[in-house]
Ligand SMILES: Nc1ncnc2c1ncn2[C@@H]1O[C@H](COP(=O)(O)OP(=O)(O)O)[C@@H](O)[C@H]1O
């Protein structure tokens with residue numbers, strides 16, 4: 001049996017989603033050649049060994065899901081050090097969203113341990129988590145993104161009204177204000193005037209020292225899955241229909257949005273999205289899998305890249321797995337392919353290293 005660690009929970013806002021995603025993965029690999037080894041990280045960042053019976057988790061209600069991972073100091077005696085939990089594993093499958101899970105940090109830990117793992121490597125993960133770096137690489141690759149500008153805390157603080165004036169002249173209203181380095185819509189604001197922009201900037205600076213400000217596109221939101229290392233495959237295209245004004249935290253995690261799969265778009269638009277997604281994936285050197293999110297401008301019909309999520313929601317009812325199911329790849333097969341891609345990268349790296357070591361001898 002291959003000991004497959006499923007690492008979930010974490011400090012992120014998407015803690016609960018992560019638990020549900022992990023439960024789906026555990027359930028999917030039960031009875032295969034993989035032995036699931038669930039490893040939970042609580043909100044304080046402590047690591048725990050979790051009972052395999054979490055396979056039934058998905059049927060539990062919200063409050064019980066939260067209690068699955070011990071919280072607070074009372075439980076800290078049971079906390080283990082990450083190294084001791086990872087050492088017995090053959091393969092790691094991080095199902096962690098946001099900072100510390102999706103941003104290259106835990107991937108670096110796997111690399112140090114020479115442990116094969118699912119999904120993007122250190123650099124692609126870190127870059128994809130950063131909205132400013134992502135846009136710069138995509139622009140350099142000639143890919144379409146919305147008009148935007150950036151703002152550093154130091155520059156802003158030296159001349160707040162001057163900087164706000166500059167943003168206003170460059171982008172007009174409404175304007176989106178986002179911390180460079182966070183997901184799940186936390187810290188993101190939409191401003192319709194100078195006063196609102198001031199508040200939105202203050203709020204966003206609570207989460208990061210660098211901000212990205214974007215023109216507000218009157219848009220539909222389309223998403224596609226990508227799978228692969230050097231070569232990539234793409235899934236069907238889906239559409240998110242938020243109920244709120246934008247796809248904010250509540251609509252994401254409190255059921256306020258509808259998923260339309262496949263999206264009701266022309267075959268030309270679908271083909272364009274597929275081609276752009278593969279180029280966007282390659283431009284960030286993504287590996288394993290990712291979900292690429294687009295904004296479709298209602299007025300001009302332009303297709304704009306918004307972001308690449310290196311660890312998208314992974315419950316059996318999340319967009320990413322459903323897009324693949326629509327493309328004829330069932331959940332279990334999807335997991336299997338992702339594991340295969342992780343091993344492929346691992347073997348390529350180890351072969352390269354041992355060949356080079358031999359050459360030096
Ligand atoms: N430039 C934009 N124009 C219009 N809507 C946007 C724009 N940027 C973000 N949004 C809306 O805000 C949501 C969250 O923004 P996003 O960049 O995807 O951040 P996150 O990393 O939190 O998912 C999007 O799903 C979309 O609804």
Ligand SMILES: [Mg+2]
Nearest residue numbers: 184185293307
């Ligand atoms: Mg998003």
